[in-house]
Amino acid sequence: MPNYESLPPQRAVISESTAATNELVAAVTGKKIVVLNYAIVATAAVGVNFESATTDISGVMQLGANGGIAHTDNEFGLFETAAGAALAMTSDAAVQVSGYLTYVVV
DSSP: OOOOTTSOOEEEEEEEOSSSEEEEEOOOTTOOEEEEEEEEEESSOEEEEEEETTEESSOOEEEOTTOEEEEOOOTTOSEEOOTTOOEEEEESSSOOEEEEEEEEEO
């Protein structure tokens, strides 16, 4: 299992409010986006999941009103996109979902 501690981390802001798939990190040709940590909160009940372009790479996480989830650093990566795919998040309701994530490109 690769260890990504030696790579320079990058950060992205999560701020989405539509019931749709929204790009969080743009695709990098031939490279994977590996998420090391994230935190999200929602203003109302909503289900969200992370995607590699349009393919699920996490299960749907159900958040309650003003609820959230945070996953701390994992030097091996929590999940990753396919090579050349954008990292996206899908929301099943038009609810404000905010947060951040840290990732590396490999």
